[in-house]
Amino acid sequence: MNDRLKDFVSEHRDDFDVYEPRTELWQEICQEISAKPKETTKVIKFSFGDSFSFSGDMLFMRVAAAIILLLGCGLTLWVTKQNTAEGNYTIAAANQPAINNIAPELVEVEAYYTSQLKDKREELSAYDMKVLGLDEKKDIDREIARLDSSYLQLKQQLLTTPNTEKVMNAMIQNLQIRIEVLNRQLEVLQKIEKLQKQPTTEEPLSDETNV
């Protein structure tokens, strides 16, 4: 369809643009677009009173949040690890006052036997180890160690079992056995010494002296 109106308008197209926007409009647009970048990158701001304030854009905050989260997780893990380690100590430390409550006499008994055992050991160590039968020495050490571990078990039982006297007796017995073992050892050594001093020799010991 031949549209003469369209043709006429096309011919005079430029004459139709008669309006002009206000000149201030650019200023308004300019303000908006220069303000825009700040808005589009969302800024998060923390402020704690006047003393401390902190702001950063979205990306920075994301990274910071991730780091804080990681640090928090790490710290929590570390602290729980520390706590469990400390927990072991506290149990051990708590034993002492607990034992004082259950069996106050044990502390004295322990102190007495510990000093006794120490004396015996010193006496034993005075002897030349080469003179002493090595196998025998190992057996004694093993025996003492066995007694030591059973003693510790008894000490634990003391905290849990109601019959403290029975356990106490067992513990004291344990300590006495140790002393007995060491006494026997000393006797043996003293005998060896005597035999060494006398010229008459016995078969099993001659081997030792030759060493």
Added chain:
Amino acid sequence: METSTYQDVNQHVVERCKGGDNRAQYELYKLYSKAMFNVSMRITNDYAEAEDVLQEAFISAFKNLHAYKSEASFGSWLKKIVVNAAINAIRKRRSELVPMDEQVAAEVADDITEDNDTEWQVENIRRAIQKLPDGYRVVLSLYLLEGYDHAEIGEILGVSESTSKSQYSRARKKLLEIMSTPHFAA
């Protein structure tokens, strides 16, 4: 299209704008603001609203400049933004954009003669366009002055091409009718 001749020159300015150059942005504004304001003015038919649309369109254009792929000229890209912003503005204002035309169409007399084209004057046509109801004015402006074909207008307004065609022919009749009224010339 009146803006296509600027395309090569603009390419350089547009690139500077993408980098946030304020002076380049002003250059583009100076170049297009008048034409775009008239586009906006013809659609909204309201000075203040046309300014709001222009402002919104330029801000949106500068913000979304990375989306401009220079397939079309910058002018026609910008014009599309202005047209859409203006149409949104009048849709917000009145929701009767398309339906209202049916009743107006009935009033249009068919016996308008077109042999008075010798008397046509730009100013008369322009004023007559302003007197058209929104629906007619938009279709007629887009077709006569903004250089869109009916398929494009249909796309912009969300109607079919044939609807755009029939709307235009009714708008055109109405326009001639307005211009032929005795007290219009005054």
